[in-house]
Amino acid sequence: QRLSDQIAAGEVIERPSSVIKELVENAIDAKATEIDITFSEGGLKQIVVSDNGLGIAADDLSLAFKRHATSKITTTDDLFNILTLGFRGEALSSIAAVSKVEIVTNTGETKGIKAKVQEGMIKSQEPAAAKRGTQVIVSDLFFNTPARLKYLKSQKTEIAKMIDVVNQLALSYPDLSFRLFNGSKRLSQTTGDGDLKKNIANIYGRQISQKMIPFSSENMDFEISGYLSLPEMTRSNRNYISILLNGRFIKNYQLSRSIISGYGSKLMVGRFPVVVLNIKMDANLVDVNVHPTKQEVRLSKEAQLKELIEQTFKQTLAKNNL
Ligand code: ADP
Numbered sequence: 001q002r003l004s005d006q007i008a009a010g011e012v013i014e015r016p017s018s019v020i021k022e023l024v025e026n027a028i029d030a031k032a033t034e035i036d037i038t039f040s041e042g043g044l045k046q047i048v049v050s051d052n053g054l055g056i057a058a059d060d061l062s063l064a065f066k067r068h069a070t071s072k073i074t075t076t077d078d079l080f081n082i083l084t085l086g087f088r089g090e091a092l093s094s095i096a097a098v099s100k101v102e103i104v105t106n107t108g109e110t111k112g113i114k115a116k117v118q119e120g121m122i123k124s125q126e127p128a129a130a131k132r133g134t135q136v137i138v139s140d141l142f143f144n145t146p147a148r149l150k151y152l153k154s155q156k157t158e159i160a161k162m163i164d165v166v167n168q169l170a171l172s173y174p175d176l177s178f179r180l181f182n183g184s185k186r187l188s189q190t191t192g193d194g195d196l197k198k199n200i201a202n203i204y205g206r207q208i209s210q211k212m213i214p215f216s217s218e219n220m221d222f223e224i225s226g227y228l229s230l231p232e233m234t235r236s237n238r239n240y241i242s243i244l245l246n247g248r249f250i251k252n253y254q255l256s257r258s259i260i261s262g263y264g265s266k267l268m269v270g271r272f273p274v275v276v277l278n279i280k281m282d283a284n285l286v287d288v289n290v291h292p293t294k295q296e297v298r299l300s301k302e303a304q305l306k307e308l309i310e311q312t313f314k315q316t317l318a319k320n321n322l
């Protein structure tokens, strides 16, 4: 373990928000419907993610912390048909390499278990009363990597990044209920009732969501849908453009370019719309295995997708006489 885990951790776990992203993705993959996230001292003292998902069986617990151990794919073919958010088996081992981890989990069949993980190894494991689901407690993040600690920004910036990550995940999953706490103070909450517009209101506020209109269209290969803001509702940066590909929040400059082209001259220079764009496509046409953080993707038929997005945005804005 040690060296290779530390190296992987450097790529996967850049900052406190990366811990939240990976743990929440695991909760989503475990079919949780309620996910609570709590942090203290900008995430460096503690991050706790609790879910009501499937839990981990006692026998699988040590495997879960081994690098490259994933229960989500088994063959190389699976790698080209990824239906879960995780598949690299790197998150838990990476987190455990740079923090102190405790996990409480229960599959619902027997009593739960509680384990302490140090230096990536399970140090103790005992029965514990727990509801079905999993709680991961990450303490003293980067305590053993002082260089990484130094590179972090102010608490305020790290908190903003954690809020961004939770917002992205909550926007991607309107059917799930998310709650984010700074200590005992609740920062945000979504209801999980499946209504994307209400979800946008919960996350960005009603002032923004009121000025957003729905769109949807499809062609042979892609289905796109979501909400776009009226050209009067803009922001000074691209952070409010969310692109979700098969439920995964992705970063893709080309696709955000097509969104902006769709607005054309309706958008003032230096202003960006608020958009939630859901793309559904055959998982075989996406390669997610590009980067350890899994936010970059390579798309087959990217040009066709760009065209569909630009045209749909143009038409939706025109239909609304904008
Ligand atoms: P990956 O998500 O890529 O499979 P991780 O290191 O994130 O790798 O997790 C390792 C394994 O631990 C997962 O494949 C899964 O079986 C299990 N696991 C992790 N978190 C949870 C959770 N919250 N609920 C149930 N199982 C989990």
Ligand code: MG
Binding pocket: 022, 025, 026, 085, 086, 087, 089, 091, 092
């Ligand atoms: Mg994972």
